[in-house]
Amino acid sequence: MRILSPEQIHAADRFTIENEPITSEKLMFRAAKTFSKWFRNHAPNRPKSLILCGVGNNGGDGIVIAKLLAQKGYPVEVAVVRFSPKSSRDFNHYFHQYSSLFPVHEVETVEDLPPLDQYKILIDGIFGVGLNRPIEGFSAEIIHKINHSGKEIIAIDIASGLYAERASSKEQAIIRPSHTISFQVGKLAFYLPENHDFVGDLHILDIGLDQEFIQSLHAPFAESNLEDIRQMLMPRDKYDHKGSYGHALIIAGSYGMAGACALSAKAALRSGAGLVSVQCPTRCVEVLQVAIPEAMVIPDEVGHKHFAKPTLTGQFDAVAVGPGIGTHEMTQEALANLFATHEGPLVLDADALNIISQSPALLKNIPRGSVLTPHPKEFERLVGKTSNQFERLENLQALAVEHQIICLIKGANTAIGLPDGRVYFNPTGNPGMATGGSGDVLTGIITALMAQGYHAEEAAIVGVYVHGLAGDYAAEALGMTSLIASDIIAHLPKAFQKIDHNLW
Numbered sequence: 490m491r492i493l494s495p496e497q498i499h500a501a502d503r504f505t506i507e508n509e510p511i512t513s514e515k516l517m518f519r520a521a522k523t524f525s526k527w528f529r530n531h532a533p534n535r536p537k538s539l540i541l542c543g544v545g546n547n548g549g550d551g552i553v554i555a556k557l558l559a560q561k562g563y564p565v566e567v568a569v570v571r572f573s574p575k576s577s578r579d580f581n582h583y584f585h586q587y588s589s590l591f592p593v594h595e596v597e598t599v600e601d602l603p604p605l606d607q608y609k610i611l612i613d614g615i616f617g618v619g620l621n622r623p624i625e626g627f628s629a630e631i632i633h634k635i636n637h638s639g640k641e642i643i644a645i646d647i648a649s650g651l652y653a654e655r656a657s658s659k660e661q662a663i664i665r666p667s668h669t670i671s672f673q674v675g676k677l678a679f680y681l682p683e684n685h686d687f688v689g690d691l692h693i694l695d696i697g698l699d700q701e702f703i704q705s706l707h708a709p710f711a712e713s714n715l716e717d718i719r720q721m722l723m724p725r726d727k728y729d730h731k732g733s734y735g736h737a738l739i740i741a742g743s744y745g746m747a748g749a750c751a752l753s754a755k756a757a758l759r760s761g762a763g764l765v766s767v768q769c770p771t772r773c774v775e776v777l778q779v780a781i782p783e784a785m786v787i788p789d790e791v792g793h794k795h796f797a798k799p800t801l802t803g804q805f806d807a808v809a810v811g812p813g814i815g816t817h818e819m820t821q822e823a824l825a826n827l828f829a830t831h832e833g834p835l836v837l838d839a840d841a842l843n844i845i846s847q848s849p850a851l852l853k854n855i856p857r858g859s860v861l862t863p864h865p866k867e868f869e870r871l872v873g874k875t876s877n878q879f880e881r882l883e884n885l886q887a888l889a890v891e892h893q894i895i896c897l898i899k900g901a902n903t904a905i906g907l908p909d910g911r912v913y914f915n916p917t918g919n920p921g922m923a924t925g926g927s928g929d930v931l932t933g934i935i936t937a938l939m940a941q942g943y944h945a946e947e948a949a950i951v952g953v954y955v956h957g958l959a960g961d962y963a964a965e966a967l968g969m970t971s972l973i974a975s976d977i978i979a980h981l982p983k984a985f986q987k988i989d990h991n992l993w
């Protein structure tokens with residue numbers, strides 16, 4: 490799904506109005522109707538609700554929502570927060586038409602606000618994507634009051650006070666909703682973990698803006714949804730054999746860290762690689778042969794406890810290096826050697842990334858098209874600290890473009906930076922997955938997809954999605970607290986079945 494800027498959203502708005510054609514009031518009505526439908530489903534018992542409306546189009550949506558809910562027998566009241574003497578044309582249109590249908594509180598100071606304890610739900614329609622400066626004065630006090638009311642808060646389109654595509658500071662007055670019901674496209678702010686409290690559960694609803702126009706816009710950001718992932722999936726043919734699905738090599742583990750290797754290899758096997766080999770230090774060979782009988786184990790020719798000499802990587806369809814390898818001097822040399830000799834992209838994780846951070850000159854030697862999978866701390870070590878996540882996103886784009894690599898930053902809404910500057914955000918996954926070995930599993934999945942012939946970009950996007958989905962199934966079955974990395978592997982079959990519904 491596309492993530493657009495407020496300017497692009499207004500352009501899509503205008504295009505739809507001119508070409509559908511539809512009047513702007515009718516388009517507002519359609520958005521409000523979509524919201525009301527969601528709301529009635531969410532709150533079928535008709536709780537008493539207050540809709541807080543600003544005087545722009547976000548407030549206009551609020552007025553129409555009030556009319557639609559009142560019409561269905563919902564006890565709703567409206568508070569018009571008059572933050573400006575000028576109100577939008579569509580707000581005026583509907584305010585004059587509908588304001589006699591429900592009680593209206595005119596709010597010009599914080600004292601004008603009715604006592605909030607009489608309502609069960611507060612609907613926030615004060616500011617939408619038209620916000621262009623911090624909220625101040627009595628409007629800011631009202632936001633503070635709403636946030637401290639203890640009531641369920643539902644934001645229309647975007648929480649009032651949250652900038653759609655630049656950094657918001659926690660000191661600003663910003664609504665903290667439990668749900669955001671947004672229209673048609675994503676807004677960049679929704680996908681940055683630091684904004685989580687200002688988004689809550691996100692629902693993006695179709696309001697019929699022109700799809701062709703939206704697709705034609707140049708937008709670097711997108712959310713990968715199930716449909717995108719299904720389209721990227723490569724079909725399996727009944728005449729295929731194990732050779733058709735590639736041979737993956739995972740260089741992982743060190744003495745005492747063989748588990749990382751086992752997790753990556755198992756995840757690769759469960760992600761459809763035809764064959765999986767692991768290269769590990771000689772001291773880890775036996776334990777790995779027992780732990781993963783389906784994999785072939787290649788002992789390091791030189792390293793007893795560490796990765797010291799890459800095997801001939803050219804004979805494999807995909808190669809990953811990093812989980813549990815440590816940062817021993819021998820290993821640093823071996824990695825530099827691998828960069829110099831290996832043809833084709835690599836998957837680089839964990840200690841491989843730490844080694845690169847220690848010797849930044851290595852960055853420019855990373856084979857083009859490689860996939861780097863740092864978590865936020867590893868990413869910071871690679872490119873430096875930033876003061877907010879918008880800057881971090883810019884760094885991600887710059888790194889991917891400069892080195893022509895794919896780099897993802899793991900976490901809630903994992904961001905996947907591509908060599909052309911685009912960034913995909915991933916919607917699956919949960920906090921239960923923040924557990925040791927979860928990253929090793931992801932490395933195994935991405936490597937297996939690359940071995941099967943997926944382009945590295947698609948392997949990263951699909952891999953991150955499947956990993957998160959398997960984690961969601963694992964959390965559903967076991968709860969987030971008890972979830973461990975092996976549970977993610979155990980739920981990979983269900984995740985692949987969900988995505989690949991045509992084939993299983």
Ligand SMILES: NC(=O)C1=CN([C@@H]2O[C@H](COP(=O)(O)OP(=O)(O)OC[C@H]3O[C@@H](n4cnc5c(N)ncnc54)[C@H](OP(=O)(O)O)[C@@H]3O)[C@@H](O)[C@H]2O)[C@@H](O)CC1
Nearest residue numbers: 502517545546547616617618619620621622623624646672
């Ligand atoms: N295509 C879609 O998705 C559709 C979207 N629709 C809805 O429209 C919403 C966007 O509406 P909008 O453009 O009228 O902006 P909104 O946020 O209501 O602000 C109003 C005005 O407030 C002002 N202002 C800004 N910051 C301020 C501040 N801190 N303190 C005080 N004033 C401030 C600023 O005016 P200024 O004072 O700068 O001239 C601004 O113009 C969108 O979120 C969605 O809900 C649907 O109706 C139909 C289809």
Ligand SMILES: [K+]
Nearest residue numbers: 613616647649
């Ligand atoms: K809002």
